[in-house]
């Protein structure tokens with residue numbers, strides 16, 4: 001394998017997708033948002049009337065779901081032929097997704113799709129288990145984090161800019177709960193890979209974080 005693989009993991013609101021997109025553009029690599037895939041499964045379960053706690057049924061729909069990330073500038077997300085790009089960002093999905101993502105069969109299926117994406121060429125992939133599990137041989141592993149306060153603030157602003165006016169306290173509480181679920185689950189929990197570079201982005205500008213990652217990529 002000669003093509004570059006960059007893994008970016010970390011908790012919610014650390015700026016992973018913003019940074020990953022820019023790094024991918026700079027280095028002319030594919031960008032793969034693995035969180036969008038888990039969100040698509042949560043969306044499918046909720047809209048099919050399947051209780052999120054029913055591991056067997058949720059696993060079943062994950063096996064047949066056609067989740068497609070398009071690589072255009074718009075970065076559309078498709079699930080079974082339906083454009084779910086906007087819908088998967090709704091707070092109900094954010095609240096349900098970590099439950100779905102804890103199911104081993106759901107993860108197996110999505111990890112397979114993620115590795116298939118990586119086989120197409122060089123990638124920047126963001127998620128929770130990319131450096132530890134999906135691409136253990138990645139050339140560069142970044143664990144992006146920031147203070148809980150700043151991460152909640154970023155997410156709150158993002159939602160407000162998307163026209164969703166949700167109280168800050170609610171955003172912070174939901175985020176905390178989701179991070180706890182992601183960290184405490186048995187299968188591929190959120191944790192830095194032993195060889196990951198940990199970047200605390202509290203107070204940093206996006207362009208500085210991107211520059212640091214590009215520097216690390218060149219170094220390797």
Ligand code: C5P
Pocket residue numbers: 012013034035036038039097098099101102126127128129130178182
């Ligand atoms: O990245 P994003 O916040 O959209 O991810 C949504 C959720 O999907 C995470 O909170 C986590 O539960 C799950 N996820 C995961 N493994 C990944 C990416 C996302 O478990 N690689």
